[in-house]
Amino acid sequence: MKLRTRAELVYRFDPPTDAIYKIQAAHWPGQHIVEETLTFDPPVEFQEDEDAEFGARTLRCHLSGEVTLTYEAVVENGQLLGLPPQVSQHDWGDLPAEILPYLSPSRYCPSDQFGRFVTRAFGDTAGGARVIAILDWISANIDYEHGVSDTETTAARTFIDRAGVCRDFTHLGMTLCRASGIPARAVSAYAHQLEPPDFHAIFEVWLDNGWWLVDPTRLAPVEGLVRIACGRDAADIAFLTTQGRCELVRQTVTVEPA
Structure with a gap:
């Protein structure tokens, strides 16, 4: 299934603080990122890392004042199936x-x-x-x-x-x-x-x-x-983790067929 995702996160960081975002689609077997864009307003210097095991990506940055992060992607998520009752449990x-x-x-x-x-x-x-x-x-x-x-x-x-x-x-x-x-x-x-x-x-x-x-x-x-x-x-998958306090201004997430 091909899906278009969009997330806009607007937070106020006062006082300035270090932050980690996890909002990008993962590089995971069977999940293909067709296209994506990521922008900070105002522009922010950040470091992007990728987990070798899970393909999850993190953004690390130091933020101050009101910051808007917008992420958009078109993702083909493959053939995800519901859990059948007959699958077996391992010793x-x-x-x-x-x-x-x-x-x-x-x-x-x-x-x-x-x-x-x-x-x-x-x-x-x-x-x-x-x-x-x-x-x-x-x-x-x-x-x-x-x-x-x-x-x-x-x-x-x-x-x-x-x-x-x-x-x-x-x-x-x-x-x-x-x-x-x-x-x-x-x-x-x-x-x-x-x-x-x-x-x-x-x-x-x-x-x-x-x-x-x-x-x-x-x-x-x-x-x-x-x-x-x-x-x-949840400690490992939070979409935003900060060292200091931050204040939510607004946040929107949308997912639609592409």
């Missing part, structure tokens, strides 16, 4: 070494606290069927609601509050998958048909010797996703 001894970190608890995903719960709630399932059962449970029990969570909210807090936004749904889904022995990692993406349009947090699971993308909010079809970055949780 840990059969997993590639690079997959093992995504079994462990992380800052926002205390999966070591949920072993008893997943056994009681999903004990009769495994593999793709277990992941789908987890997504069904989240859909039935967690409300999509702004203002309940913040940047410090963990999956354990979301489990108690029973509400949150996409990053909270993703952290809880990943936590329950890891507690089930299924590797899971966070993904940031542009998402076609997401309402309201925004950067979207989803996750992927390792089953049948491959990664499968899933959207725990069920707000955007998998075939309309454009990958930006991935990592152990």
Whole structure:
């Protein structure tokens, strides 16, 4: 599917601070960037880096005052498929070494606290069927609601509050998958048909010797996703990270068929 993405981020940096952006489409197998442009207003000197493992790109810069960053791209995202229930789960001894970190608890995903719960709630399932059962449970029990969570909210807090936004749904889904022995990692993406349009947090699971993308909010079809970055949780995929404080002026994200 060919998609046109656009993001305009207007923030005020006062006092001046160092910043890292992750908003560019990743160089990822099966995802082809047909064309793209990136501009800062006023012009800013920046350094661009690319992660060798994930193809995710970061922009590092020192910012002062009101700064507008605009990114536009046309991306062919290939043939993304939904997760089938029959895909199998691996024994840990059969997993590639690079997959093992995504079994462990992380800052926002205390999966070591949920072993008893997943056994009681999903004990009769495994593999793709277990992941789908987890997504069904989240859909039935967690409300999509702004203002309940913040940047410090963990999956354990979301489990108690029973509400949150996409990053909270993703952290809880990943936590329950890891507690089930299924590797899971966070993904940031542009998402076609997401309402309201925004950067979207989803996750992927390792089953049948491959990664499968899933959207725990069920707000955007998998075939309309454009990958930006991935990592152990939201700390690795944030679209903007600053050393000091910054103030949002306005922000718009759009994704349309190209």
